[in-house]
Amino acid sequence: MSKAFEFNFDGLVGPTHNYAGLSHGNVASTSNANLIAKPKEAALQGLQKMKALHDLGLKQGVIAPMERPDVFTLRKLGFTGTDAQVIIKAAKQAPKVLAACSSASSMWTANACTMAPSSDTADEKVHFTPANLANKFHRSIEHPTTGRILKAMFSDDKYFAHHPALPNGDHFGDEGAANHTRFVDVNSSKGYGKKGVHFFVYGKYAFDASKPAPHKFPARQTFEASQAVARLHGLDIDNVVYAQQAPSVIDKGVFHNDVISVGNGNVLFAHQKAFLNQMQTYTDLERAFDGEEFHVVEVGANDVPVEDAVKSYLFNSQLVTLPSGDMVLICPGECETITSVKDYLDWLVEQDTPIKEVKIYDVKQSMQNGGGPACLRQRIVLNEAEMAAMNQSVIMSDDLFTSLNTWVEKHYRETLTEDDLADPSLLTESRTALDELTQILNLGSVYPFQRV
Numbered sequence: 251m252s253k254a255f256e257f258n259f260d261g262l263v264g265p266t267h268n269y270a271g272l273s274h275g276n277v278a279s280t281s282n283a284n285l286i287a288k289p290k291e292a293a294l295q296g297l298q299k300m301k302a303l304h305d306l307g308l309k310q311g312v313i314a315p316m317e318r319p320d321v322f323t324l325r326k327l328g329f330t331g332t333d334a335q336v337i338i339k340a341a342k343q344a345p346k347v348l349a350a351c352s353s354a355s356s357m358w359t360a361n362a363c364t365m366a367p368s369s370d371t372a373d374e375k376v377h378f379t380p381a382n383l384a385n386k387f388h389r390s391i392e393h394p395t396t397g398r399i400l401k402a403m404f405s406d407d408k409y410f411a412h413h414p415a416l417p418n419g420d421h422f423g424d425e426g427a428a429n430h431t432r433f434v435d436v437n438s439s440k441g442y443g444k445k446g447v448h449f450f451v452y453g454k455y456a457f458d459a460s461k462p463a464p465h466k467f468p469a470r471q472t473f474e475a476s477q478a479v480a481r482l483h484g485l486d487i488d489n490v491v492y493a494q495q496a497p498s499v500i501d502k503g504v505f506h507n508d509v510i511s512v513g514n515g516n517v518l519f520a521h522q523k524a525f526l527n528q529m530q531t532y533t534d535l536e537r538a539f540d541g542e543e544f545h546v547v548e549v550g551a552n553d554v555p556v557e558d559a560v561k562s563y564l565f566n567s568q569l570v571t572l573p574s575g576d577m578v579l580i581c582p583g584e585c586e587t588i589t590s591v592k593d594y595l596d597w598l599v600e601q602d603t604p605i606k607e608v609k610i611y612d613v614k615q616s617m618q619n620g621g622g623p624a625c626l627r628q629r630i631v632l633n634e635a636e637m638a639a640m641n642q643s644v645i646m647s648d649d650l651f652t653s654l655n656t657w658v659e660k661h662y663r664e665t666l667t668e669d670d671l672a673d674p675s676l677l678t679e680s681r682t683a684l685d686e687l688t689q690i691l692n693l694g695s696v697y698p699f700q701r702v
């Protein structure tokens with residue numbers, strides 16, 4: 251098999267980016283509710299990060315946002331009339347429902363799906379399962395369009411297998427790659443294309459109430475959902491490790507595992523309090539790695555308290571391997587302003603660990619809703635044949651970067667508040683922008699308004 255590469259597919263921030271306090275358990279989302287959002291700045295910040303990683307020699311792509319406000323969902327909830335009337339009525343009768351149907355939350359593409367590379371699956375195809383995001387209404391309405399966008403990016407069924415999202419409801423709550431990491435020895439001749447270890451982290455058991463679970467905030471990912479995704483993707487059970495997130499850290503605001511740990515290649519970078527059975531988790535990963543070198547870089551609670559990890563999003567950094575073979579941690583700006591984290595990072599790069607460098611990017615607009623650099627990207631591993639077979643228009647390049655910047659400048663508002671969501675012209679603006687975007691990215695008619 252040919253060499254495989256890891257892409258980061260970042261979510262393009264949609265034109266309705268706003269702060270509506272929709273995510274109970276996500277401290278940034280609830281504490282920044284009603285802040286004035288800057289959609290244009292948010293989208294440009296995201297594009298800058300994509301371009302920076304592209305310029306580092308990494309493979310970078312882009313995932314289109316959702317159609318918002320979602321009048322189709324509002325109609326299912328009983329709002330009638332023209333599209334404008336639906337929005338005006340929803341704004342009057344149920345403003346929080348309108349806000350949920352207007353969220354630009356699909357920008358956090360770590361939650362778009364879970365994927366498995368062809369090296370790891372029984373039928374040797376690349377598998378995708380969009381996440382049902384069942385725990386949050388505003389996110390649970392993403393997966394049908396996400397599934398269509400993924401199919402428009404990876405359409406050739408000789409190489410790509412697409413599953414529908416898991417059945418909806420709390421029992422099979424699935425948050426996608428935010429709770430899934432694939433480990434692999436990238437130094438082999440196959441690069442990311444060697445058979446990897448799939449690490450699924452869940453917050454609770456759905457069918458066994460006697461097991462530990464958080465008390466204050468919801469556990470979004472269930473053990474049963476993780477198992478279902480592993481089954482659907484045809485993974486070899488010897489190459490799958492499950493671990494439970496510590497309920498105590500979920501109750502401190504760690505709503506996804508990617509807020510407390512991140513992995514890449516043969517390295518796990520994790521907080522000391524991340525997992526319910528921390529030592530067992532490390533042992534299980536080492537065993538699945540089958541005697542090959544595996545590194546755990548653990549951050550002690552005395553160095554970085556969980557609260558500082560949540561505020562800084564230290565673990566929502568992207569851990570990437572540069573073409574030189576060195577690993578770099580791509581951190582959000584907030585890691586520089588929280589003293590314990592800054593001191594830790596200054597110390598880390600002086601140590602003998604696989605993490606050689608730290609780079610800081612400003613994604614503050616996303617951070618204020620609880621989304622750091624790692625939330626904004628979905629990792630997709632493809633070999634050369636699969637890369638040739640995919641939609642080439644979604645791959646980042648100097649030209650695409652220029653087109654997308656021009657597109658954002660043309661269509662996006664400078665500011666947006668929750669009250670502005672009542673304005674029906676936001677729908678027209680958003681659809682005009684997305685119609686043009688589907689042409690830039692060669693996606694076809696993926697949006698509901700393009701399919702009526």
Ligand code: SUG
Binds near residue numbers: 273358389506625
């Ligand atoms: O699902 N925030 C998102 C943040 C997702 C972060 N993703 C990862 N950790 N992978 C969420 O809670 C806030 C929207 C609002 O309140 O307006 C929101 O949906």
